[in-house]
Amino acid sequence: xxxxxxxxxxxxxxxxxxxxxxxxxxxxxxxxxxxxxxxxxxxxxxxxxxxxxxxxxxxxxxxxxxxxxxxxxxxxxxxxxxxxxxxxxxxxxxxxxxxxxxxxxxxxxxxxxxxxxxxxxxxxxxxxxxxxxxxxxxxxxxxxxxxxxxxxxxxxxxxxxxxxxxxxxxxxxxxxxxxxxxxxxxxxxxxxxxxx
Amino acid sequence: xxxxxxxxxxxxxxxxxxxxxxxxxxxxxxxxxxxxxxxxxxxxxxxxxxxxxxxxxxxxxxxxxxxxxxxxxxxxxxxxxxxxxxxxxxxxxxxxxxxxxxxxxxxxxxxxxxxxxxxxxxxxxxxxxxxxxxxxxxxxxxxxxxxxxxxxxxxxxxxxxxxxxxxxxxxxxxxxxxxxxxxxxxxxxxxxxxxxxxxxxxxxxxxxxxxxxxxxxxxxxxxxxxxxxxxxxxxxxxxxxxxxx
Numbered sequence: 001x002x003x004x005x006x007x008x009x010x011x012x013x014x015x016x017x018x019x020x021x022x023x024x025x026x027x028x029x030x031x032x033x034x035x036x037x038x039x040x041x042x043x044x045x046x047x048x049x050x051x052x053x054x055x056x057x058x059x060x061x062x063x064x065x066x067x068x069x070x071x072x073x074x075x076x077x078x079x080x081x082x083x084x085x086x087x088x089x090x091x092x093x094x095x096x097x098x099x100x101x102x103x104x105x106x107x108x109x110x111x112x113x114x115x116x117x118x119x120x121x122x123x124x125x126x127x128x129x130x131x132x133x134x135x136x137x138x139x140x141x142x143x144x145x146x147x148x149x150x151x152x153x154x155x156x157x158x159x160x161x162x163x164x165x166x167x168x169x170x171x172x173x174x175x176x177x178x179x180x181x182x183x184x185x186x187x188x189x190x191x192x193x194x195x196x
Numbered sequence: 197x198x199x200x201x202x203x204x205x206x207x208x209x210x211x212x213x214x215x216x217x218x219x220x221x222x223x224x225x226x227x228x229x230x231x232x233x234x235x236x237x238x239x240x241x242x243x244x245x246x247x248x249x250x251x252x253x254x255x256x257x258x259x260x261x262x263x264x265x266x267x268x269x270x271x272x273x274x275x276x277x278x279x280x281x282x283x284x285x286x287x288x289x290x291x292x293x294x295x296x297x298x299x300x301x302x303x304x305x306x307x308x309x310x311x312x313x314x315x316x317x318x319x320x321x322x323x324x325x326x327x328x329x330x331x332x333x334x335x336x337x338x339x340x341x342x343x344x345x346x347x348x349x350x351x352x353x354x355x356x357x358x359x360x361x362x363x364x365x366x367x368x369x370x371x372x373x374x375x376x377x378x379x380x381x382x383x384x385x386x387x388x389x390x391x392x393x394x395x396x397x398x399x400x401x402x403x404x405x406x407x408x409x410x411x412x413x414x415x416x417x418x419x420x421x422x423x424x425x426x427x428x429x430x431x432x433x434x435x436x437x438x439x440x441x
Contacts, residue, residue, distance in 0.1 A: 020266065020273060023266070024262070024266055027265060027266075031262065031265075032256055035256075035261070036252045036254050037249055040252040045258075046329070046355045048257070049258065050356050060273075061272075071242075072246075075246040075249070078250075086214055130252075130254075133250055148248075151210070156215065157215050158210055158217075161215065173210070176209055177210075180213075184241070187247060
């Protein structure tokens with residue numbers, strides 16, 4: 001069990017009440033994850049900074065609409081960032097250069113920082129959970145994993161994934177459905193089901 | 197009523213991944229409004245996509261980003277430009293003496309003369325950030341009347357959703373009026389920020405949009421009522437191209 005969800009929810013409620021310090025505390029907990037996700041999608045540090053800023057501005061403006069019954073603040077915030085980042089790459093009207101995964105990992109290795117600054121407990125928890133999810137993803141058959149990654153991190157539609165991989169659309173649709181089902185089963189087996 | 201043939205469970209995974217076409221998204225969202233079963237399935241799938249959001253190895257953003265975000269939030273909270281920042285620049289962004297000299301000369305050139313007495317405002321801070329950005333773009337904004345000595349510069353980057361407008365030589369307006377920035381694209385004129393000028397006709401303002409200002413065709417400035425106007429009510433005094441053709 002990681003940092004208590006109710007602590008995040010309390011901070012979100014304080015943000016909704018106009019507490020700027022609470023937003024700073026949420027940035028300390030989640031800023032790195034937001035930035036990392038944005039960078040992963042747009043592959044540009046300047047744009048990732050802007051998207052991170054926009055994500056927290058959206059949080060500031062809409063914190064009152066956060067419903068703790070529906071999930072964690074971290075998930076809600078990362079979904080906002082994900083949507084903004086995908087909108088950005090689609091707006092550019094250019095599809096991302098999908099570098100081979102090892103090239104991406106090499107690039108990130110020069111930037112990645114596991115110092116846990118900001119909120120060590122949160123950083124440790126997220127790092128452990130992320131490692132579990134990475135393993136589950138890596139264990140998927142390559143065609144399923146590629147289709148999911150191209151869609152989720154590349155912003156491609158199913159038709160665009162099919163075109164990128166040179167596969168029939170129906171095949172890609174099946175791979176995405178089956179891959180997501182496989183992923184969920186592996187995460188549940190690993191004790192991670194997105195609800196804790 | 198059997199609605200099995202209308203269920204969208206076969207689309208839920210792709211919907212959660214963001215991989216549907218717009219028409220399919222509309223179909224799914226319409227169905228989710230009335231179907232508990234598909235909504236429950238979506239929550240299960242979102243548990244997986246929420247975990248996928250954590251997958252990339254963590255990368256620490258620049259230290260200055262935190263202060264920039266909180267400054268922006270403070271501006272929103274107070275509804276005005278912030279007071280002089282209490283956050284000192286980090287060593288990575290602290291300009292050395294030579295760079296400060298170059299920045300001073302650049303500021304003077306942007307203002308077409310004497311460096312203005314810039315206040316340590318949010319616009320000032322943003323301008324300094326932009327001028328230190330290796331991707332900074334400066335667009336001239338020219339007067340529309342040949343006899344006018346007025347001019348402006350827009351300072352921004354292709355990626356940022358905010359930039360700075362620096363104007364000089366504009367006629368000072370009375371208290372009931374202000375200069376308003378417009379972002380033009382095609383036949384659209386989108387209202388943007390307001391700014392005042394000092395006795396010397398110099399003014400500075402932040403230009404923010406849902407997309408980078410440099411993606412618009414033209415930046416124009418008109419004198420408007422002090423509270424701003426949804427559409428231009430006076431002749432354009434300054435205009436310049438933004439998009440890099």
